[in-house]
Amino acid sequence: SQTIHQWPATLVQPVGSPLSLECTVEGTSNPNLYWYRQAAGRGLQLLFYSVGIGQISSEVPQNLSASRPQDRQFILSSKKLLLSDSGFYLCAWNLASGRARASTDTQYFGPGTRLTVL
Amino acid sequence: EDQVTQSPEALRLQEGESSSLNCSYTVSGLRGLFWYRQDPGKGPEFLFTLYSAGEEKEKERLKATLTKKESFLHITAPKPEDSATYLCADLGAGNMLTFGGGTRLMVKP
Numbered sequence: 001s002q003t004i005h006q007w008p009a010t011l012v013q014p015v016g017s018p019l020s021l022e023c024t025v026e027g028t029s030n031p032n033l034y035w036y037r038q039a040a041g042r043g044l045q046l047l048f049y050s051v052g053i054g055q056i057s058s059e060v061p062q063n064l065s066a067s068r069p070q071d072r073q074f075i076l077s078s079k080k081l082l083l084s085d086s087g088f089y090l091c092a093w094n095l096a097s098g099r100a101r102a103s104t105d106t107q108y109f110g111p112g113t114r115l116t117v118l
Numbered sequence: 119e120d121q122v123t124q125s126p127e128a129l130r131l132q133e134g135e136s137s138s139l140n141c142s143y144t145v146s147g148l149r150g151l152f153w154y155r156q157d158p159g160k161g162p163e164f165l166f167t168l169y170s171a172g173e174e175k176e177k178e179r180l181k182a183t184l185t186k187k188e189s190f191l192h193i194t195a196p197k198p199e200d201s202a203t204y205l206c207a208d209l210g211a212g213n214m215l216t217f218g219g220g221t222r223l224m225v226k227p
Contacts, residue, residue, distance in 0.1 A: 043122075043218055043219045044215075044217040045217075046214060090162070092161075097213070106164055106167055107152075109161035109162045109163075112161045114159070
C-alpha cells in the first residue's frame with residue numbers, strides 16, 4: 001500500500017530565515033505530487049504540482065519554491081520566510097495519467113507540517 | 119473562475135440528530151466532486167468521489183449525493199466521533215482541485 005510522509009511535523013522559524021519541507025511517497029512510482037497551504041479556518045490553496053522529476057508548475061506567485069529531485073520526493077523551500085508564510089502545509093499524491101498533466105485520480109494527503117513564522 | 123462554497127461553516131448536532139452539509143460549485147464540465155474529512159492538526163482523509171449528477175455513495179453513516187450544481191453530504195444518526203471538518207473539492211479544467219472552506223461539524227453526546 002502507498003504511504004506519504006511529511007517532515008517536520010511542526011516548525012517555528014523567525015522571519016527572514018530559510019525553509020525546507022520534505023514530502024516522500026512510498027509504494028508507488030511516478031506519482032503526481034502536490035503542495036497545498038491551509039491558512040487558519042480556510043480551505044486548501046494549491047501552491048505547486050509536479051508530474052515528474054524536475055517538472056514543477058506553480059499555481060500562485062509567492063515567496064516559495066518547489067523541487068522534485070527524485071521520483072517520490074517533493075521539497076518546498078523558501079530563501080526568506082515572511083510572516084504570511086505561516087500555515088499548515090500539506091503534500092498530496094495521486095496516480096499519474098501517463099500524460100504531461102495532472103491526473104484526475106483521487107489525491108491522497110500526508111499528515112501535514114505546521115509552520116509558524118515569528 | 120471556479121468557486122466552491124460550503125455551508126454551513128459550522129454545525130452543532132446532538133448525537134443521533136441527522137443533517138446535511140452543502141457544497142455548491144461553479145465549474146463547468148465537472149470532472150469529479152471529492153469529499154474529505156479532516157481532523158484537527160491532520161491531513162484530509164479521502165471519503166468519496168462523485169462523477170455525474172444523480173450519483174450517490176455511502177460509507178457507514180455518511181452518504182454523498184451530486185446534482186448539476188451542488189453536492190450534499192448527509193449524516194445519519196451521527197456520533198461524537200463524526201466530529202471533524204468536512205471538505206469538498208471539485209476537479210475542473212487542468213485537473214486541479216478547487217476546495218471549499220469546509221464545514222466544521224461538532225456532535226455532542
